[in-house]
Each structure stands twice: as structure tokens, then as C-alpha cells.
Amino acid sequence: MVATVSIEDRGFTLGDGVFDTALALNGTVFARARHLDRLMAAGEAIGIAAERARIEKAIDAALKPAPTILRTTLTRGSAARGLWPTSTGTPTVVVTTTPWSPALLGQPARLVTASGRRNEFSPTANLKTLGYLDHILAAREAASAGVDDALILNTQGRVACTTIANLFVLIAGRLITPSLGEGCLPGIMRALVIEAAPALGLAVEERPLSPAALIGADAVFLTNSVRFIRPVRSVNGALLARDGAVDALMEALAAQVARECGVPLAPT
Structure with a gap:
């Protein structure tokens, strides 16, 4: 077309x-x-x-x-x-x-912290607008560092998002993600994960999240509508853990896809 x-x-x-x-x-x-x-x-x-x-x-x-x-x-x-x-x-x-391609699913991500900041006070902070230059430049930093994506902090130095995804951490059975007031987008997959978590025994918290909280967490993962759940392997070179609860969340989302679309999310 x-x-x-x-x-x-x-x-x-x-x-x-x-x-x-x-x-x-x-x-x-x-x-x-x-x-x-x-x-x-x-x-x-x-x-x-x-x-x-x-x-x-x-x-x-x-x-x-x-x-x-x-x-x-x-x-x-x-x-x-x-x-x-x-x-x-x-x-x-x-x-x-x-x-x-289903090959996009489950690929682990390595992150580096971007030098720029996301303005959580902007009237467009929670809107998916065409003005993506800040995130484009952050993606360039990630590419220059030889990693997959960039962690973007807000003006207070707290976690907002990555260039193309929302972020979650799992700590002691609690699933934590930045609230919208921190400057992140209201991701569709973010909302679906929040809704699916309680049935898997995971308490959900939307609150400010410091970069230090990622280190030592039971798991860190990203969400968006193309990759669904993407586990984070490292941040600024520091290796991160991975918990089986992330796989359970992915299975719950895959089941929802099968119900709505009539086909499995990925070949079995």
C-alpha cells in the first residue's frame, strides 16, 4: 500500500x-x-x-x-x-x-542507562505522541554501548521506562512498576500484566522505583505489544536474576491471545 x-x-x-x-x-x-x-x-x-x-x-x-x-x-x-x-x-x-515473527518473544535484553531524562511533568508524558526524538537518541546510546535498549529515568532520577517498553521488577512476590505519574506510558501490555498477576499469586504495586531496586530483584522484565514480556539480563553490565513467575505471566498472556485470536501466540 x-x-x-x-x-x-x-x-x-x-x-x-x-x-x-x-x-x-x-x-x-x-x-x-x-x-x-x-x-x-x-x-x-x-x-x-x-x-x-x-x-x-x-x-x-x-x-x-x-x-x-x-x-x-x-x-x-x-x-x-x-x-x-x-x-x-x-x-x-x-x-x-x-x-x-514469534522469534521476537522471550529474547533477553541488556540495558544501559540513558543520559537523557524523561520529563514526568510534561502534558504529553503519558501520551504516545509522534515526538520520539528523546527516545531515539537514547536508543542510539544503547546501540553505541552494544546493548539492546536504554533505561530511561525521570527528572527525579527514578525509573520511568525504556525506549520502547514499560518495566517491572519482581521482589518477594510483589510485582512493582512505575506509576503513570513517574512519566511512563499507559502500555497495553503493562495493563494486561497488572490484571493477570493476582491470579498467579503476585501482588501488584504501582509506585516510584529507584534504579538500585533493579539490582538484586528476583526478576526484571519489559513489556510491550510486540514482544509481550522480555526478561532483562543485565543493567549497566550488572547481571540480574530471573524468576519462574515471569514465565507464568507469559503463559497467561499467551492463553489470552489464543482466546481472542484463535491461534497460539507461538508455534508449540
């Missing part, structure tokens, strides 16, 4: 938009309503009034039987110059697809 976007589109010129990334298996988007709810809420938060039915139609047109990563981009559309436009046209909606 080829899409043409105007050179005056504010997503292109100013990063004025939001996006969502989801996994589709067997022609079904996993946790589809959650993804759409978050995208619509993010658009509304920055003043983009898009029709949900239009976005649904664009997603349906992009679906295919093969395992696919869908990225749905929503921008304010075209407008005259100026930061806040007096008027805009129809919002731009673009859905792109990329093949997905």
Missing part, C-alpha cells in the same frame, strides 16, 4: 499527532478495543477529533491472515503555518503493517 501525505501535514512538519502499535494474528488485532481506546484518548487529549469508525475501517483494510504488526498514526492534518492553527482540515489516519 502506498500513502501520500501532504507536505503541510502537521504530523510531518511538527510531530503533531499520536500513534499506536498493535499485534494482529489470524486477522484479529489482539486487545483491539484497548488499543483503539488509548489512541482515541490520546488524540482527544491534544485536541484531535477523529472519527473512531474511520480508524476502525483503516485498520480493517490493513489486516491480513499472516502475523502482522500494525502501526496506526493519527495526525491533526494539514494547516497553515503557526504552532496553534486557527483551523485544520480532516485529521490524517495512516495504518502501516510489518511482518511479525
Whole structure:
């Protein structure tokens, strides 16, 4: 599929938009309503009034039987110059697809702490906006260090997220993840893990988390909608433990995928 976007589109010129990334298996988007709810809420938060039915139609047109990563981009559309436009046209909606492989599941990650900070006070801290340059530069730091991802701290020096994922630590049967007030995104997989944990005997806490808490934890893992759960092997060279509870969480998520999409998450 080829899409043409105007050179005056504010997503292109100013990063004025939001996006969502989801996994589709067997022609079904996993946790589809959650993804759409978050995208619509993010658009509304920055003043983009898009029709949900239009976005649904664009997603349906992009679906295919093969395992696919869908990225749905929503921008304010075209407008005259100026930061806040007096008027805009129809919002731009673009859905792109990329093949997905189950090989992405379970790959351990090595992290390095990024030099930049995530501003938890920003009005866009909890929105998946198009302005990703801070995380791009953090990813460059990770690549330069020869590791897989970068741990990003907030302005108080506490854990916020990584460049592409939410973060959890397991300590003595308690699953701890930074609260949204710490500057992380309201990840779909983050929410699903929080919901699945109690049935596995894991208490959940959303609270501030210091980088030191990662060292000595029973397990540290990352979550996003493409890789689901990714165990963290090391942070800044320090090796981390891995607990079987992480595998149990992954099994619970895989069972949910099978129920919604009608196929196993990965070949058995």
C-alpha cells in the first residue's frame, strides 16, 4: 500500500499527532478495543477529533491472515503555518503493517542507562505522541554501548521506562512498576500484566522505583505489544536474576491471545 501525505501535514512538519502499535494474528488485532481506546484518548487529549469508525475501517483494510504488526498514526492534518492553527482540515489516519515473527518473544535484553531524562511533568508524558526524538537518541546510546535498549529515568532520577517498553521488577512476590505519574506510558501490555498477576499469586504495586531496586530483584522484565514480556539480563553490565513467575505471566498472556485470536501466540 502506498500513502501520500501532504507536505503541510502537521504530523510531518511538527510531530503533531499520536500513534499506536498493535499485534494482529489470524486477522484479529489482539486487545483491539484497548488499543483503539488509548489512541482515541490520546488524540482527544491534544485536541484531535477523529472519527473512531474511520480508524476502525483503516485498520480493517490493513489486516491480513499472516502475523502482522500494525502501526496506526493519527495526525491533526494539514494547516497553515503557526504552532496553534486557527483551523485544520480532516485529521490524517495512516495504518502501516510489518511482518511479525514469534522469534521476537522471550529474547533477553541488556540495558544501559540513558543520559537523557524523561520529563514526568510534561502534558504529553503519558501520551504516545509522534515526538520520539528523546527516545531515539537514547536508543542510539544503547546501540553505541552494544546493548539492546536504554533505561530511561525521570527528572527525579527514578525509573520511568525504556525506549520502547514499560518495566517491572519482581521482589518477594510483589510485582512493582512505575506509576503513570513517574512519566511512563499507559502500555497495553503493562495493563494486561497488572490484571493477570493476582491470579498467579503476585501482588501488584504501582509506585516510584529507584534504579538500585533493579539490582538484586528476583526478576526484571519489559513489556510491550510486540514482544509481550522480555526478561532483562543485565543493567549497566550488572547481571540480574530471573524468576519462574515471569514465565507464568507469559503463559497467561499467551492463553489470552489464543482466546481472542484463535491461534497460539507461538508455534508449540
